[in-house]
Amino acid sequence: MGGAGLGLRERSPRPRVDAPRPLDGTGVDQGGGRIRCPRCRWQPGREDRWSCECGHTWNTFDTHGVCPVCGHAWTKTQCPRCLEWSRHDDWYEHGGPGGDA
Numbered sequence: 893m894g895g896a897g898l899g900l901r902e903r904s905p906r907p908r909v910d911a912p913r914p915l916d917g918t919g920v921d922q923g924g925g926r927i928r929c930p931r932c933r934w935q936p937g938r939e940d941r942w943s944c945e946c947g948h949t950w951n952t953f954d955t956h957g958v959c960p961v962c963g964h965a966w967t968k969t970q971c972p973r974c975l976e977w978s979r980h981d982d983w984y985e986h987g988g989p990g991g992d993a
């Protein structure tokens with residue numbers, strides 16, 4: 893019988909490391925007031941942007957509807973999903989300190 897001494901080394905495959913990536917802070921529910929469209933209940937994310945008449949784009953909920961460049965205060969905010977304009981204050985879901993559901 894033929895000699896089988898080829899000396900083949902068995903290579904062990906590299907272990908696949910599928911470490912779960914830590915979330916980048918997105919999708920973190922901040923306890924308290926939520927923001928959502930009063931019409932269609934769409935909730936804006938951190939990467940959503942609104943554009944001011946001055947051309948600046950930013951997340952309008954970071955500044956409560958005030959453009960950080962020209963200082964224009966937007967009392968109404970348009971929903972990018974249903975395209976309806978709603979009062980900026982109406983976007984904030986008021987939980988209320990008493991938790992009245």
Ligand SMILES: [Zn+2]
Nearest residue numbers: 929932971974
């Ligand atoms: Zn909407």
Ligand SMILES: [Zn+2]
Nearest residue numbers: 944946959962
């Ligand atoms: Zn502006």
